[in-house]
Amino acid sequence: xxxxxxxxxxxxxxxxxxxxxxxxxxxxxxxxxxxxxxxxxxxxxxxxxxxxxxxxxxxxxxxxxxxxxxxxxxxxxxxxxxxxxxxxxxxxxxxxxxxxxxxxxxxxx
Amino acid sequence: xxxxxxxxxxxxxxxxxxxxxxxxxxxxxxxxxxxxxxxxxxxxxxxxxxxxxxxxxxxxxxxxxxxxxxxxxxxxxxxxxxxxxxxxxxxxxxxxxxxxxxxxxxxxxxxxxx
Numbered sequence: 769x770x771x772x773x774x775x776x777x778x779x780x781x782x783x784x785x786x787x788x789x790x791x792x793x794x795x796x797x798x799x800x801x802x803x804x805x806x807x808x809x810x811x812x813x814x815x816x817x818x819x820x821x822x823x824x825x826x827x828x829x830x831x832x833x834x835x836x837x838x839x840x841x842x843x844x845x846x847x848x849x850x851x852x853x854x855x856x857x858x859x860x861x862x863x864x865x866x867x868x869x870x871x872x873x874x875x876x877x
Numbered sequence: 878x879x880x881x882x883x884x885x886x887x888x889x890x891x892x893x894x895x896x897x898x899x900x901x902x903x904x905x906x907x908x909x910x911x912x913x914x915x916x917x918x919x920x921x922x923x924x925x926x927x928x929x930x931x932x933x934x935x936x937x938x939x940x941x942x943x944x945x946x947x948x949x950x951x952x953x954x955x956x957x958x959x960x961x962x963x964x965x966x967x968x969x970x971x972x973x974x975x976x977x978x979x980x981x982x983x984x985x986x987x988x989x990x991x
Contacts, residue, residue, distance in 0.1 A: 802979065806920075809966070809987075810984065810985075811968055811982040811983060811984045811985050812920060812968070812982050813982065814979045814980075814981070817979065855919075855920070862925070862932070862933050863908060863910075863925060863932075863933075863972070863980075864922045864925060864933055864935075865910075865912070865920075865922060865970075865980060866922070867919045867920040867921070868919065869918070869919040870919065
């Protein structure tokens with residue numbers, strides 16, 4: 769079983785739509801959780817950390833369910849500029865980042 | 878905003894040759910990392926480095942790989958005898974401390990082995 773699993777997509781949504789991505793992780797001892805964004809052939813960029821209580825940053829909301837080992841990202845009011853690959857990332861007991869393969873989002877006009 | 882810088886942006890090398898990839902982490906950061914991403918695949922951890930020594934390395938980071946912080950600013954990844962399968966995007970990252978602090982990535986070096 770993969771350590772971090774994501775639906776590769778692509779998710780094709782119109783501007784203004786709400787879209788949600790899910791991610792599951794296999795190690796129950798995982799400690800830190802992040803969503804990174806990666807544009808084509810560019811570096812991963814931190815979108816947001818994910819906290820146990822859930823957290824929001826503008827149009828982006830992240831949720832963590834430790835019992836189900838599940839992380840989600842919700843994007844409201846999608847913009848064309850949101851088109852990218854969204855990477856679910858966890859750490860275990862070290863600072864090594866463990867990446868999922870990513871979910872590709874394409875927002876169309 | 879301070880950023881991690883990497884050079885070169887693209888390196889083309891003959892198989893069997895040595896290559897050195899260079900990184901300048903953010904100046905007050907103490908933890909340094911190398912990751913790689915083969916085209917179409919996920920980002921994979923190679924090595925972490927703190928206090929002038931390797932903290933952790935992956936199975937990918939075999940004897941052909943080494944890292945060094947030769948001065949107060951540069952952090953380098955050396956591949957001694959490159960193989961075709963070393964072709965990938967190599968990302969350097971740094972963070973200010975452990976404990977849930979995010980890692981900031983450079984824009985990568987594309988390594989092409991011929």
